Amino acid sequence: MTSKATRSNEPVGRLLGWLGLRDTRSSPPAGFAFPDGGGPRDLTRLARHQLVGTIMAFLVDNDLDVSPANLLLAHAAFSGTNPHLARQISTRSQSPGGINQQWLDELADQDRGQPDRADLDRLIARLETNLDSFHANTKEARCVTSDYGSELEQHVVDLEQLRKTGRIVSSLADLAKVMLDRTRKAEDDMRKSEDEAKALRRSLARAKRDAEVDFLTGLPNRRAFELLLDKYYHEARAACEPLSVAFCDIDEFKKINDVHGHEAGDRVIKAIADTLARISNDHCHVARHGGEEFVMLFRDATPGQAALRLDEAREALADRRLINRKTDEPFGQITFSGGVADVFGYGDTRGALKAADDALYKAKAAGRNRVEIADPA
Numbered sequence: 187m188t189s190k191a192t193r194s195n196e197p198v199g200r201l202l203g204w205l206g207l208r209d210t211r212s213s214p215p216a217g218f219a220f221p222d223g224g225g226p227r228d229l230t231r232l233a234r235h236q237l238v239g240t241i242m243a244f245l246v247d248n249d250l251d252v253s254p255a256n257l258l259l260a261h262a263a264f265s266g267t268n269p270h271l272a273r274q275i276s277t278r279s280q281s282p283g284g285i286n287q288q289w290l291d292e293l294a295d296q297d298r299g300q301p302d303r304a305d306l307d308r309l310i311a312r313l314e315t316n317l318d319s320f321h322a323n324t325k326e327a328r329c330v331t332s333d334y335g336s337e338l339e340q341h342v343v344d345l346e347q348l349r350k351t352g353r354i355v356s357s358l359a360d361l362a363k364v365m366l367d368r369t370r371k372a373e374d375d376m377r378k379s380e381d382e383a384k385a386l387r388r389s390l391a392r393a394k395r396d397a398e399v400d401f402l403t404g405l406p407n408r409r410a411f412e413l414l415l416d417k418y419y420h421e422a423r424a425a426c427e428p429l430s431v432a433f434c435d436i437d438e439f440k441k442i443n444d445v446h447g448h449e450a451g452d453r454v455i456k457a458i459a460d461t462l463a464r465i466s467n468d469h470c471h472v473a474r475h476g477g478e479e480f481v482m483l484f485r486d487a488t489p490g491q492a493a494l495r496l497d498e499a500r501e502a503l504a505d506r507r508l509i510n511r512k513t514d515e516p517f518g519q520i521t522f523s524g525g526v527a528d529v530f531g532y533g534d535t536r537g538a539l540k541a542a543d544d545a546l547y548k549a550k551a552a553g554r555n556r557v558e559i560a561d562p563a
Contacts, residue, residue: 240264244275248285255294266540269433270476273547400474402452403459411473411481418485419535429485429529430492431538433546434462436478437521437554446517450510451478454520461503465495480522481539489559493526497557500524504555521555531562 241260242252250256262268263275274293278285398410406414415431422429436442436458443451455478462472462480469485484492500522508517525545529538541560549558 237261237265250285250287250290256290259290259294266536269540269543270479272540273543276547403456403474405459405463406471406473408473408475408481411471411475411483414471415483415535418483419529422485423530427486428488429483430487430489430526431529431542432482432484432492432496432524432526433475433539433542434480434482434496434522434524435546435550437523439478442517446510446513446515450512450517454508454517457508457520458503458522461499465499470495489526489528493524493557493559496524496526500555500557523549523554524557525549525560526557527560528562531560
């Protein structure tokens with residue numbers, strides 16, 4: 187009798203064959219060797235095959251449509267692009283309701299509600315370029331107009347100082363005065379336009395800052411963190427300095443919301459944000475990644491050193507006894523779990539983030555209220 191797993195694998199194999207790929211969802215068999223001795227290119231190809239196999243197995247096993255939206259969500263989850271999404275899918279798969287198309291559509295709707303970082307960056311860059319060009323052109327035109335007005339003004343003075351001015355010279359002087367008035371007005375208008383461009387640039391700068399700050403906690407948001415990570419990744423690699431990344435997640439947060447309400451849950455999020463912010467400095471950056479999850483970057487710190495600092499913050503929070511000020515009811519012990527990874531222990535920052543997220547999941551599975559370090563091996 188054909189097992190369910192076998193039946194599930196058959197359409198996956200056919201789909202991979204149609205895509206021109208072989209089914210490599212499992213590890214390479216014993217004795218597996220790459221052609222011509224193999225190398226980085228073959229490892230990359232194998233990783234791609236495995237990723238495609240994982241995505242297709244996910245869609246087929248859960249009876250989901252092979253649609254662009256589903257493929258994008260699955261790729262984001264299983265490639266390490268969005269660890270939070272991967273954990274949502276993992277948690278949902280273990281729930282009684284399981285994963286279905288309706289639930290995945292709701293995830294897609296939520297994802298569409300978030301602005302695309304690349305599009306937003308391009309839009310802001312174009313606006314800044316246009317503002318710079320407008321400001322430069324306006325300033326240049328104002329300077330030219332000012333110089334012209336000064337020369338014209340001098341001609342008027344020279345004409346008026348002539349003792350024997352005929353009617354023609356007098357008319358020229360009157361005309362020059364009119365032209366001077368108009369020139370000065372044009373100069374004032376250009377100065378106003380220049381001031382408006384400066385004001386617009388300041389507003390744009392504020393908007394950029396607001397776009398990178400989490401409204402609830404005042405911490406940098408996920409977008410700002412990714413920019414920091416990219417910047418310090420290249421700096422640390424050039425300087426041969428260690429760099430560690432960590433994920434933190436509030437334990438049993440759903441129970442807090444269910445018992446005390448979402449407003450109280452927001453206060454708990456802010457309390458933990460304050461706790462993590464206390465250990466941040468020029469070499470430690472904390473951001474709210476989304477929901478009850480935070481992400482941290484430890485510069486010039488090994489995973490062990492980063493885990494120690496994070497564990498101290500965890501203990502400080504666990505020792506506190508928070509009270510719901512609205513109802514005077516105690517929250518009980520509030521804790522979080524954490525996962526730390528060496529950024530340079532993986533192929534890129536995305537791989538390091540996924541490793542830290544996996545370590546966080548391991549801490550949750552081991553009983554919560556603890557910090558785990560990812561093992562690159």
